[in-house]
Amino acid sequence: EPEVTQTPSHQVTQMGQEVILRCVPISNHLYFYWYRQILGQKVEFLVSFYNNEISEKSEIFDDQFSVERPDGSNFTLKIRSTKLEDSAMYFCASRGELAGNEQFFGPGTRLTVL
């Protein structure tokens, strides 16, 4: 069964460093998303991506964040200068138009900023 994969599963970084979180969405999916979930809190939408551009972004997704689909299979989230409050679980998700609006999540990357 196709699935969304994410790497790494856990990333530890120093405050101020850049991190890149990687995702491989399901291959025939067209819409890609990043979410974050701070420990014990609700899932928060960050950004959606369709047709090689951002279609929606939340207030959380400021200039420190960027997304890219560099090679047609990977979908990356970059945080330029990490802050302590960026520590969270980051989920990638994808969905396909033809399959309806079902959205499938990856296993997540736990980001810890020290």
Add this chain to the structure above:
Amino acid sequence: EDKVVQSPLSLVVHEGDTVTLNCSYEVTNFRSLLWYKQEKKAPTFLFMLTSSGIEKKSGRLSSILDKKELFSILNITATQTGDSAVYLCAVLLYGQNFVFGPGTRLSVLP
């Protein structure tokens, strides 16, 4: 501001009980409502509801949407300890934005 509210936030039941989880929403440009189960890590998809009044069923789980009253319910019958999880309600908006509710934490005791 788009908002999704879930109730109760926490629920403790015994195996065999039936539970009803509630989700209400106030959003612009509603497209669909989705239910997810989150155990230890990533949410797993349960149901997607787009039309009012049509019940979706999967085993002991069922869900229905009321677009006039802006809510959905998720029913779980004959609960088992494996049903213990956080159940998330999310609304998909036109424009590809998802808005999640805070979740209902269900604990099923043996």
